[in-house]
Amino acid sequence: MQSPSVFHKLLLLLPLAYQHTSNDAEKHVTHWNYELHGENWGGTCSSGVRQSPLQLAVQKSLIVPLPRILFGNYDVKLRAPLTLENNGHSAHMDIPETLNGKRPFITGGLLNGRFIAEGFHFHWGSINQRGSEHSINKQRFDVEMHIVHRNARYSDLTEAVKHKDGVAVLGVMFKVVKSPNRFFPGINKVLSELPKITNYKQKATIPGSISLGQMLGDLNPRDFFTYRGSLTTPECEEAVTWTVFSHVLPISLSLVTKFWRLRDSEGHKLINNFRFTQPRNGRPVYYRTGKDLSGAYLGK
Numbered sequence: 001m002q003s004p005s006v007f008h009k010l011l012l013l014l015p016l017a018y019q020h021t022s023n024d025a026e027k028h029v030t031h032w033n034y035e036l037h038g039e040n041w042g043g044t045c046s047s048g049v050r051q052s053p054l055q056l057a058v059q060k061s062l063i064v065p066l067p068r069i070l071f072g073n074y075d076v077k078l079r080a081p082l083t084l085e086n087n088g089h090s091a092h093m094d095i096p097e098t099l100n101g102k103r104p105f106i107t108g109g110l111l112n113g114r115f116i117a118e119g120f121h122f123h124w125g126s127i128n129q130r131g132s133e134h135s136i137n138k139q140r141f142d143v144e145m146h147i148v149h150r151n152a153r154y155s156d157l158t159e160a161v162k163h164k165d166g167v168a169v170l171g172v173m174f175k176v177v178k179s180p181n182r183f184f185p186g187i188n189k190v191l192s193e194l195p196k197i198t199n200y201k202q203k204a205t206i207p208g209s210i211s212l213g214q215m216l217g218d219l220n221p222r223d224f225f226t227y228r229g230s231l232t233t234p235e236c237e238e239a240v241t242w243t244v245f246s247h248v249l250p251i252s253l254s255l256v257t258k259f260w261r262l263r264d265s266e267g268h269k270l271i272n273n274f275r276f277t278q279p280r281n282g283r284p285v286y287y288r289t290g291k292d293l294s295g296a297y298l299g300k
Helices: 006-010 185-191 212-216 253-260
Strands: 070-072 083-086 091-094 105-107 115-124 143-151 167-176 203-205 224-229 240-251 286-288
Touching: 115 212, 115 253, 143 212, 167 253, 185 212, 185 253
Parallel strands: 167 240
Antiparallel strands: 070 105, 083 091, 083 203, 091 115, 105 115, 115 143, 143 167, 224 240, 224 286
């Protein structure tokens, strides 16, 4: 059997819909599941004070003139093949080099240094429940996408999660609308392959080429919440700087229902794969806006 990549092995931020036994000795986790959406997790998940996700709100955030997020190589096509996989926890894709032989990266915001893109995955709900992990101004959304990055100073994610500055995750929200008035070719191209990965371990090759930036649609990256938090799966290491964009992207119901058809490693429906929001514990949450107090758009 082919050994899993580091990204797969960590199961980084990927939720479990039903009970599983972890084979990852490094995490010392046996039976954990999403039946209670994380409320029955032990270890650092229950004792940490910088856990994620959070309830985010403009009125409860510090509005400060942070640098905007800068995207490196996000507009360069990724090198094929691009493989979407059902790993039993989510639909995810490892992010390869770009056609120029480099890796997409981010900097700015609260980030100190360059953070290299490793992979992206999704959280979703079901017909009766929205599936985002974070909430914004008391509202949850239908789908939340996470783009996971590691600090370039660390060799891989296994090492990065051991450090408070090791990981950066971008959170992007999607809301179902009846008739989306915008079409996002990158996002649609990826999600259209979901029917091919219904079952555990199934993979699909994304046709053609996309850039990582195309997964952001027409997102306004200048407005975001940012805070210091954790992974959202055991051992919930407090190694993540979160950047959650306040701009919500529209998505069609037909695309979202494709998530609901996925199955986990035991053949159960893979739905509601999110962790409940966690106590803030006095942490500062910062909000960066592209508008000044008079409403004028600042641009950068």
